[in-house]
Amino acid sequence: MADQTPSATPSRSRRWFLGLGAALGSALAACRPTQAPPLEPRALGAPISPYGSRSRFEKATRFFRPTTIPEEASSRTPLGDTYGIITPSSLHFERHHGGVPDIDPATHTLTIHGLVERPIVFTVDEIKRLPSISRIFFLECSGNSASEWKGAAEVDVQRAHGLTSCSEWTGVWLSTLLRECAVRPNGTWILAEGADACKLARSIPIAKAMHDVLIAYGQNGEALRPEQGYPLRVIVPGWEGNVNVKWVRRIKVLDQPAMTRWETSKYTDLLADGSARQFTFDMDAKSVITRPSGGDRLAGAGIYEVTGLAWSGRGAIARVEVSADAGRTWTDATLQEPVLPRAHARFTWSWRWDGRDAILQSRCTDDTGYVQPPRTDLVAVRGLNSNYHNNAIQSWKIAADGSVTNGNV
Numbered sequence: 208m209a210d211q212t213p214s215a216t217p218s219r220s221r222r223w224f225l226g227l228g229a230a231l232g233s234a235l236a237a238c239r240p241t242q243a244p245p246l247e248p249r250a251l252g253a254p255i256s257p258y259g260s261r262s263r264f265e266k267a268t269r270f271f272r273p274t275t276i277p278e279e280a281s282s283r284t285p286l287g288d289t290y291g292i293i294t295p296s297s298l299h300f301e302r303h304h305g306g307v308p309d310i311d312p313a314t315h316t317l318t319i320h321g322l323v324e325r326p327i328v329f330t331v332d333e334i335k336r337l338p339s340i341s342r343i344f345f346l347e348c349s350g351n352s353a354s355e356w357k358g359a360a361e362v363d364v365q366r367a368h369g370l371t372s373c374s375e376w377t378g379v380w381l382s383t384l385l386r387e388c389a390v391r392p393n394g395t396w397i398l399a400e401g402a403d404a405c406k407l408a409r410s411i412p413i414a415k416a417m418h419d420v421l422i423a424y425g426q427n428g429e430a431l432r433p434e435q436g437y438p439l440r441v442i443v444p445g446w447e448g449n450v451n452v453k454w455v456r457r458i459k460v461l462d463q464p465a466m467t468r469w470e471t472s473k474y475t476d477l478l479a480d481g482s483a484r485q486f487t488f489d490m491d492a493k494s495v496i497t498r499p500s501g502g503d504r505l506a507g508a509g510i511y512e513v514t515g516l517a518w519s520g521r522g523a524i525a526r527v528e529v530s531a532d533a534g535r536t537w538t539d540a541t542l543q544e545p546v547l548p549r550a551h552a553r554f555t556w557s558w559r560w561d562g563r564d565a566i567l568q569s570r571c572t573d574d575t576g577y578v579q580p581p582r583t584d585l586v587a588v589r590g591l592n593s594n595y596h597n598n599a600i601q602s603w604k605i606a607a608d609g610s611v612t613n614g615n616v
């Protein structure tokens with residue numbers, strides 16, 4: 208990883224320092240250092256507690272639409288209210304096709320069978336005795352940003368792009384388990400199946416399964432949340448959310464993909480000519496500005512930190528550029544450390560708003576050299592039949608009164 212010490216750019220920071228009071232207006236200028244704010248009476252605070260909670264002043268929640276079948280639904284991460292790159296587990300987006308099962312880890316097992324020399328039924332405790340790893344990866348539903356594909360233009364960043372989250376996952380490499388079972392030479396695919404009511408099952412090529420797929424039991428330092436697949440889930444770094452099978456109970460080694468409904472009628476991308484892209488596993492590089500974003504209101508001309516997230520299923524983010532004039536000119540944003548492969552990366556950009564209409568956009572490049580495309584380029588190759596895999600450049604419109612709305616047209 209790169210040097211962690213803050214970079215020393217005295218001339219630049221000094222200029223910001225001198226400009227800041229004026230830029231923020233009277234709020235800062237009035238704040239002359241005289242004495243510390245008066246202390247409240249010294250009443251005792253709340254007592255210690257067995258499990259943490261957030262301040263009652265914090266209101267961010269997962270958004271979802273009321274539906275007749277809430278078990279077959281999704282909720283979204285409030286991206287505009289998160290900091291850094293880790294999504295709090297309580298705000299991780301959810302996508303369930305058959306509700307959240309209530310699984311006792313003492314009785315749950317993972318069976319590996321099919322084209323192996325030694326089929327094995329693993330208990331959760333047995334998996335936890337094996338060498339563990341922790342890695343930070345994003346997880347994005349391929350249906351994320353679908354509203355923006357045909358111009359539905361959702362009102363805020365959560366509704367438009369909140370089907371992506373990023374966690375530190377802890378577990379064992381799937382390769383460790385597969386080696387124990389000794390995959391036969393003709394074992395070229397695996398099928399991973401969940402223990403939920405819909406038994407969601409997806410096929411994954413054995414090369415990926417042996418390379419970097421995790422069987423996770425930990426999320427952000429504690430056990431997986433039930434909504435994320437407790438007690439065991441498959442984490443397939445950089446690949447579409449759907450193949451990250453939750454509540455995994457069975458892995459069968461096959462000599463071909465199983466062609467489940469989840470990879471034929473669903474999660475294929477119907478093209479303009481009626482053919483379909485199938486096994487569109489990789490999530491291509493994408494970025495979105497999270498603040499300011501739809502629903503925010505800027506307090507007047509001056510300096511604002513523009514910030515957002517960028518990620519690529521094919522590697523690490525190498526660069527993020529930001530535009531305030533609908534993509535006519537671009538400036539490099541700052542990437543906050545750490546910038547990790549297949550994880551959200553946080554970018555920031557200090558913007559001096561002149562108080563006039565503006566269109567904010569971000570455009571990322573990953574370390575394969577791939578550049579996030581404009582929506583027109585995507586539609587040109589994919590047509591308008593499918594909503595999946597929309598990684599196009601996104602826009603927020605800033606009006607002269609400071610209001611921020613969806614700028615996608």
Ligand SMILES: Nc1nc2c(c(=O)[nH]1)N[C@H]1C(S)=C(S)[C@@H](COP(=O)(O)O)O[C@H]1N2
Nearest residue numbers: 300301302303304348401407435448449453
């Ligand atoms: N068993 C099972 N696994 C599943 C699903 C499901 O409904 N059942 N949903 C999939 C989809 S479509 C996505 S996008 C991700 C969502 O993971 P999350 O709910 O932890 O965000 O899980 C995938 N794995």
Ligand SMILES: [Mo]
Nearest residue numbers: 348349448449
């Ligand atoms: Mo999904």
